[in-house]
Amino acid sequence: MNKLIINRLDYARIRKCISDAKQFKSITDIEAERLMKELDSAKILEPEKIPSNVVTMNSIVKLSFLNTNKQVQFQIVYPNQANIKENKISIFSPIATALIGYKINDEIEWIVPAGLTKLRIDEIIYQPEAAGDYDL
Numbered sequence: 001m002n003k004l005i006i007n008r009l010d011y012a013r014i015r016k017c018i019s020d021a022k023q024f025k026s027i028t029d030i031e032a033e034r035l036m037k038e039l040d041s042a043k044i045l046e047p048e049k050i051p052s053n054v055v056t057m058n059s060i061v062k063l064s065f066l067n068t069n070k071q072v073q074f075q076i077v078y079p080n081q082a083n084i085k086e087n088k089i090s091i092f093s094p095i096a097t098a099l100i101g102y103k104i105n106d107e108i109e110w111i112v113p114a115g116l117t118k119l120r121i122d123e124i125i126y127q128p129e130a131a132g133d134y135d136l
Helices: 008-023 029-040 094-099
Strands: 005-007 043-045 060-065 070-077 088-090 107-112 115-126
Touching (some): 005 008, 008 043, 070 115, 094 107
Parallel strands (some): 005 043
Antiparallel strands (some): 060 115
16 A cells, blocks of 8 residues: 655644644544554655645545445544534544545545445545645
8 A cells, every 4th residue: 555645734733733632631542543653654745745636634525435335525624623514524533534645546444433434535626735725
């Protein structure tokens, strides 16, 4: 499998969010460990070097659940911006953790609250880096 790709700013911000969340006990140790493992396995690039087909923070992603053929679309955001009514999900959610750093057409097996599921990234509707929005 290809190495995950994370932009340098996202990496630093997500690590800070994890640290803050652990301090305030708003993330479990298991969730924090899972996200840190993903981050630490990633290739870190400058924002302007991120390929346009990679899921990054603030990306709007369309994906399919392969076991149910259900398709969903949402934006991956920092915890303080999460709003399910606006389809903005926190990087701390299992599905966002599963997607960050992966590419269009990647298939990912991930354990979500309902159990093991398989996802495919169908499209990135908006990616900040591709739009030149490097400081979001």
